[in-house]
Amino acid sequence: MTFSLFFLFIPLWSKRTQINRYAKSNALHGRLTLDVDDSGIQFGGPITTAHVAWTYFGKFFEDERAFVLYQKNQAIFHMVPKRALSADQVAGFRQYLQQNIRP
DSSP states (O other): OHHHHHHHHHHHHHHHHHHHHHHHOGGGSSOOEEEEETTEEEEEOSSOEEEEEGGGEEEEEEOSSEEEEEETTSSOEEEEEGGGSOHHHHHHHHHHHHHHOOO
């Protein structure tokens, strides 16, 4: 019985752990930036930035709410919410993705 209860609480414990980690991480709070050019994408935050060259991306998906970019190993992905972009930025970003990400 105790063993079964343990497995019932794993999802709750995991969600609580994720919430606590988010609350403690300064890198995930504040304004985030996205810069796109011919060399790749630069993601930025209050304490860190990362540049990812186009060659590291293997595929991308788009729906009505977001773009999801997968790196070639498919273990890492980046999500860009469309609500953070203007209509012109969405169109321009889509064009960069279509030109530079080849599955």
